[in-house]
Amino acid sequence: MHHFFTDPQNVYEKEIIITGNDVNHMKNVLRIKPGELVKISDGNGIEYECSVNRYESENAILNILNSFKSNSELSSEIYLFQGLPKGDKMELIIQKAAELGVYKVVPVATKRAVVKLDPKKAAKKVERWNAISLSAAKQSGRSMIPEVEQVMSFSEALQYVKQMDLILFPYELAEGMSITKEIISTIKSNQKIGVFIGPEGGFEEEEVRKAEEIGAHPITLGKRILRTETAGLAVLSILMYQLEN
Helix, strand or coil: CEEEECCHHHECCCEEEEECHHHHHHHHHCCCCCCCEEEEECCCCEEEEEEEEEECCCEEEEEEEEEEECCCCCCCEEEEEEECCCCCHHHHHHHHHHHCCCCEEEEEECCCCCCCCCHHHHHHHHHHHHHHHHHHHHHHCCCCCCEECCCEEHHHHHHHHCCCCEEEEECCCCCCHHHHHHHHHCCCCCCEEEEEECCCCCCCHHHHHHHHHCCCEEECCCCCCCCHHHHHHHHHHHHHHHHHC
């Protein structure tokens, strides 16, 4: 069954209205005909089984057959603070992070990040990244779309994460897998969890120190050095297992 998202304001008692690019995709690309079934998510955790009623000039009108609370989301909100990587690695990271249940992705301009984005380029990148997140959310059956925030400086990211329940800081110089396991074992439902991942060059010692000052936990991911596009996905996989276990 094809899966689409809509704004909650387009959900009515007996019908849902789809607008924008999804209308053309439904009608002309997927060739979904009136009477066929589709799944709609409102982005707030409610899903609807619908049948296509009709197409209008810029809208698709769907009849609601059934509604239910989604069980596809993790029980805690995970925020991935990703140091800006080179090339198109960020696109892969966002796609896979959305599949693994991330709540938000925050691109971070760390000191060792090779990529430097001016505000105009950053805005275009974020628009593209959010489109990738939407596509991944549809494909993986999410009931909400993980938002990709505007690019933040490292200091801004630390302010953003300050009030979260747990801050994980994978760091290549951290030691003690037993400590990492102990920290992970304390994670429970209804928490906000921040995960910081450095760019290709890693974090500077000063950045690690500042993160520790606000309560971040430096953790190890094992004896191997992981690439920036691998490290975040490894952490998200561990957290997904912990929260769904």
